[in-house]
Amino acid sequence: MSKRKNQFSEKAGLGFGTKNFNKQTRFLNKNGSVNVKRLDGDFLGRIDFYHSLITMKWRNFVLLVLSCYFITNLFFAALYYWAGTEHFGNLAGVDEPQKFIELFFFSAQTLTTVGYGYIYPKSTLVSAIAAVESMTGLLAFAIATGVLYGKFSRPQTHVRYSKHCLISPYENITGFMFRIANTTQNELIETEVKVTLTMNDLKTQERLFLQLPLEIDKIGFMPLSWTIVHPINEDSPIYNFTKQDFINAEAEFIIMFKAINDTYSQNVYSRTSYKANEIIMNAKFKPLKRTQRGNKITIDLRKLNEIEQFND
C-alpha cells in the first residue's frame, strides 16, 4: 500500500479493500446492493428472520403466512386426532377422514380465536391443547402485526437514476453528469449526493477510490429532477479521459444518495453505480416536460433517460 493510496482512502474509503477484482465485476449492483456473500460458522448469527420478513416481496410474504397457517392447523388437527375424536362435542363426520377435516377447521377456529363453539373440546387433554393453540395464535398474530408495520413503515427512497451518465461540454468546461428524480408523493428534503470513482491505477495495479467534487452536492428539497454535475477541470482525476480510458481502468462511479423523507421524518438512503460501458460521451439530457395548469406543475418522469447527442 503506497502513501498516495492512503490519502485517497482517507477521503473516499468505501471498505472494499484495494485488491483488484476480476474484470466485469461491479462493486455495486444497479439497485445499490453489494455483491458480497458472507460465509460464517455461526449459523444462527447469519439468519435474521425479521430482516428477511421485512424485505420479502409482498406476494411471497402472503404465501408464507398462508402456508404457516395451513401447516399449523394441520399440526394441531393431528394432535387433536391423536388425542381422540371422542373428546369433542358435535363432531358430525361419519368416517375418520371427515372427522380429521372437522378437527382441522376446529383448529382454524381456535387459532384465529373465532371459536364458534359448535364443535367444542370436552376433556382436559384437548382443552389444554386448545388453550395452547389459541395462545399460539395470539402470539403469531402479534408478530404478524409487528412485521406488517415494519414492512409498511420501512423507509423507502424510490429515487430513480438516469440509465446512463454523460460526459459532455458543460458551460465552458466539460462535466460528468447524471440525473435523478423522486418518484414518490413524499417530499425529500436535505438531499445529499456523493460520487466516488473507483478504478485501477494502471501503473501500480492498485484499486483507487476517489471522491469526485460536485458542482452542487446538497439541495434543500427535490420536488423536480436534479442533474448532478462533476466539473472535469484540470484538478479532476478524469481530466481528458476517453471512454476507452474508463474501460481500461475498469472504472465504476459509485453514487450514494441521502435525504430526509418529510412525511416520516426518516433518513432515507439509496445507492447505485455506473460502469464504464454506461457512459455516453457528448450528449445532454433532454429537459423533462413540464406543464402547468393553474398553480399545479406536472413533470413527466418517463423522459428521465432521454438524451440527445451533440453534433460536433
Place this chain on the structure above:
Amino acid sequence: MSKRKNQFSEKAGLGFGTKNFNKQTRFLNKNGSVNVKRLDGDFLGRIDFYHSLITMKWRNFVLLVLSCYFITNLFFAALYYWAGTEHFGNLAGVDEPQKFIELFFFSAQTLTTVGYGYIYPKSTLVSAIAAVESMTGLLAFAIATGVLYGKFSRPQTHVRYSKHCLISPYENITGFMFRIANTTQNELIETEVKVTLTMNDLKTQERLFLQLPLEIDKIGFMPLSWTIVHPINEDSPIYNFTKQDFINAEAEFIIMFKAINDTYSQNVYSRTSYKANEIIMNAKFKPLKRTQRGNKITIDLRKLNEIEQFND
C-alpha cells in the same frame, strides 16, 4: 446558466431549477406542500398506499375502514350463499334475501373473530371459506393496527406562521420579519429556521435563489413566539426594495423550519412561503399578551397575526 447563478445555487439551491414559471405561481403553498405532480409510466411505483393512509384525514380514514368492512362482508356473504345455505346450521330465514342477510352477519362475526357460533358452518367447503375469512380479518386488523399507530405517531409540527411578513425599521436599520409560534403542548427544541428568497433577475430573466442571513437562526427551545429577522443592510439582496420591486420580481420567501419534538425525540419539519403581496411595509407585530398567575405564564396565540402600522 451563468457563473453568478451557480454561486447562489450552491448556497441556496432548492431543486426547482432556474426556468421561470408563470406569474402567480407559488413554489410552495402556504401549508408547505409543493405544487408539483409527477407523471410516471410505472403505475405501482406512484402509489404508496401506506403513505396515503397515514396522511389521510381521520374522517376519510374511518369511512374507508367501514366501507372495506361492508364490502368484504358482502363478498364473503356472496361466497357463502354461492356455496349453499344448506351448509349452515341454524339459519332461520324463511326466504332467500333473509338467508343472505344472515350469512352477511355470519361473515361479520367471522371477520371480526367474534364467532357467536349460533349460526355455524357444517360442510368442508364453507368451513374452508370461513377459515380464510377469519385469517383475512386478522391480517386486515394487523394492518389497521400499524396504520393507526403510524397516523398517531407521525411527527406533526403545528407551527403557526404569521399571516403576513413585514419590512420595517428595526433597531437602526430595516428588517424583513415574520413571526412563528408553537401551538402544541409538546416542547420544540433545537429550533432552526432558514429563509430563501426566490425572485426573477430582471436583467438575465433567470430565477435566483438567495439564502437570507438571519439575526438569529437557531434557538435552544421555543416556548413562546419567535420573531425571525433578516436585517436589510447594504449586503442584503433586497436593500432599498419597494413593495413594487418585489411584485415585479415575483419574489417568494420560502421558509424552512426544523426542530426536535421533545416528547417523541423526533425531528419535525415545517415549511411555508410568503409571496410579494403578503408583505406589509412599515408595520410591526403587536406583542403577544402575556399574563402571569403565580409561576404560570399564559400567552395568547390568537394575536399572532396582529400588527400595527408605523405613522411616518
Place this chain on the structure above:
Amino acid sequence: MSKRKNQFSEKAGLGFGTKNFNKQTRFLNKNGSVNVKRLDGDFLGRIDFYHSLITMKWRNFVLLVLSCYFITNLFFAALYYWAGTEHFGNLAGVDEPQKFIELFFFSAQTLTTVGYGYIYPKSTLVSAIAAVESMTGLLAFAIATGVLYGKFSRPQTHVRYSKHCLISPYENITGFMFRIANTTQNELIETEVKVTLTMNDLKTQERLFLQLPLEIDKIGFMPLSWTIVHPINEDSPIYNFTKQDFINAEAEFIIMFKAINDTYSQNVYSRTSYKANEIIMNAKFKPLKRTQRGNKITIDLRKLNEIEQFND
C-alpha cells in the same frame, strides 16, 4: 434592544424573549417543563389526544381504559335494549333490569370479540348493531395497542440532577458545578450538556442569556456520575459574584442534557434549572461510594446530593 444583547442571544437565545418576568418566576421547572400555557382560538389544534395518552400516568391510563370500556358497553347495551329484548336468543332475565344486565354483558362479549354465543342476536337490526360494535372493539383495541407501544417505547432519560449547584474552589480557580447520574440500566452514550445562565442586567433592565463554557461538555458514555464544571475565571460573566449578586440579578442556570440511549438508539433529552437560592457557596460533592466485588463495580446513587462545606 441593544447590539450587545443581540450578540449574546445569537449564542444562547432560548426563545424566551428579553422582557423581564416577575421575580420568583422560574423559566424552567425542576423537571424541565416550561412555565408556559398557550391560549389559542383553534380549539382542536390545541388538543393532541395521542400526546396526552402517551404522557399520562399509568394509573390514570388504566382508569381511562376501564371507564371507556364501561361506558361503551353501557351505550351498546342501551342500543340493544332500545331495539328490543325479543331479538335475542336465550335471554334468561325475568324482569327488565335483569335483561338489561344480560345485554350489557352480551355487549362486553361482542366488544372484546369473545362471543360465547349463548346469547345471540336473532334479527337484522341487532345483528347490524353487533357487527358495528365488534368492529368498534377491534379498532379501539388497535388504537390501544399503538398507544401502549408508544407509552413503552417513548424515550425516557431518568437523569438525576444534584439538588444544589455549588460555587467553590476548584483546582487553582473557582468553579460552578453540579452533578448528574444515570439511574437506569440503559447506557447513555455521546452525552452532552449545555449550561445557559439567564439573569437581569441591572443597568439596562434587560434579560441576558449567556452560555457558560464548560470544562468538559461531552463525554463518550456515562456509566457513573458526572460532575459538570464551569470554570469561573476572569472571562466568566459571574466572576467574583456573591450569592446575593445572583439573587439580585434573579439568576437561573438552565441545564440542557442530551444523550443517546444505547438500547433503543434513540436521542434522549432532559432539562432542569437551578435558581439563585439553590446555589451553595464553598462546598464540594462527597464522592459517591463505589464498591467492587470481582469485576463488578457498584455505585450508590442515593448520595448524589451529599455535599460537605469547606472550612475556611
Place this chain on the structure above:
Amino acid sequence: MSKRKNQFSEKAGLGFGTKNFNKQTRFLNKNGSVNVKRLDGDFLGRIDFYHSLITMKWRNFVLLVLSCYFITNLFFAALYYWAGTEHFGNLAGVDEPQKFIELFFFSAQTLTTVGYGYIYPKSTLVSAIAAVESMTGLLAFAIATGVLYGKFSRPQTHVRYSKHCLISPYENITGFMFRIANTTQNELIETEVKVTLTMNDLKTQERLFLQLPLEIDKIGFMPLSWTIVHPINEDSPIYNFTKQDFINAEAEFIIMFKAINDTYSQNVYSRTSYKANEIIMNAKFKPLKRTQRGNKITIDLRKLNEIEQFND
C-alpha cells in the same frame, strides 16, 4: 487532578472518573456492557420492565409469557370457583377438581377471546368477572404486540471483532491494529470507529484516557472486513511500548463503533475492549479468503481471528 489530565479528558473523557480500579478490572466487558451496578433508593426508578422484556433472551421471554398465561388463568379460575360453579351453564365435571379444571379452560377461552361458549357464564357476577378477564386479555395482548415489535425492531449490530489486537510492523512504521466484520445481511453505512486507550500513569497514579488517532476512522460502507490501524509513530502515547509496559499500566483499549443500518435507517452502536493480555506482538492478520463466482464475491468470516507471526 492535574491540568495535564484535564486536557486528555477533554478529548477522550469516557465518564469513568480518574480513580484507579483494582487490577484485572475491565472497564468494558468483551460484549460492550459496562461493569457498573447502580444502587438507588428509588426502587421503581431502577426497574424498567419494558427494557428488561426487550433485551431478554427469546427462550426466557417465551417461558415468561407462558407462565403469565398459566398464572392468570389459575387466578381467574379461582375467582370463578369462588363465585360458585352453579353460575355456569354446561359444566360437566362430576367432582370439584374436575369442575375447577373446566373453569380453568373456560378462563383460557375467555382470556384469549376464543369464547367457544359451550360453557358460559349465567349470573351477573361471573359475567362481570369474564368481562374483566377478556379486557385483561386484550390489553395483555396489546402489550405483547408492542414488546414483540420492540424485540424485533431493536437495532442490532452483529459486528464481530477479532479476538486479539496486534502490534506489529506496518508499512514503514509500527501499528496497533484489530479487525472487524459485519456478520449480518444488512449493509452498514457511514461506519465510524473510535479507539480510546485507558491506562495508569505510573508517575501520578492517575487513570489516563487517550483517544488514539486512526489511519482511517470512517468508511462509506463496510461490505467486507475492515482492519483498523493506529499508527504508532513518535506522537503516539504508546511509542516503543513493550507488552510488559501495557500490562504494568493496566492498559485497556476501548473500541466504540457506530454505523447506520441501511435496511432500517437506524443508527447502530457497538463497543468492545482489548486488555493488555489480548495484545499479540509482531503478527499480522491472514487475509480473509475471497472467492468469486460470476459477479458474486464470497468472504469467509470464520477466519476473522486468524493471524500469522512474523519471523524476525
